[in-house]
Amino acid sequence: RVICTAEPELLKMVTEKTFRPNLFFILRQSDIAVPPLKETTEDIPVIADFFLKRYAAQTGKQRKHLDASAIKALKLYPWPGNVRELKDIVLFADFHAKGDTITAANISFNLSDASLIEDLHMSQQALEKYKIEDALTRTGWIKSQAAKLLKISRTTLDYKIKQYGLSQS
Structure with missing residues (x-):
């Protein structure tokens, strides 16, 4: 079995003849739709906690927790990089946070993408x-x-x- 994801949408690529239809149908034996993180912000604390637990286990360090301000900051962010970006941001905050609690002040978002400026301004x-x-x-x-x-x-x-x-x- 092969599990894959594609950006842009594979079906669109097939209709535009930029992706082979026979390969598409081989890959699409079972379709799992996973909504982007920005549409499922209620999952952010659970996913972030998973990454914090795993990081603590890998490093042998004490596990840190997100406080309410950190969770709120994470939920307000538009997540263009989806779960991969969440992982990077949470682990960066874990590494730089003093003590066992991560606050909003410890969270640093990547602001280099110009398309995010308006969303981030509101956030x-x-x-x-x-x-x-x-x-x-x-x-x-x-x-x-x-x-x-x-x-x-x-x-x-x-x-x-x-x-x-x-x-x-």
Whole structure:
């Protein structure tokens, strides 16, 4: 048995006569449709945890865990590289995280693909809003402390609160 994947779609390639039809039908004895990671974000924590467990077993190091901020950051990302990219990002974060917890601050996305800029801009705004809300909640809405926690000025924090329409509930 052969398991394969193709990009672009093989059936389209067959109709365009850029892929041999007889090989296509040999390969397509059984078809398994796997949706892209960006459509199944609920699977991200489970898949990421699998990679963290396997990395810990391979290296003999203590297994690290993703905190809520890291999971949220991962779910907001558009995942153009699918599961392979998730693996790389999670293992990079594991390697660079201090302690046994990976936070959003430890996660570094590849921003070199120009086609991702718009999606990432929205994702980064959502992540920024989340971080601001978290800092305000943790400090009891004491803005000077929240600004210090976020490493931004109080004026910038006030601007961001207004920009995102945040209010103390």
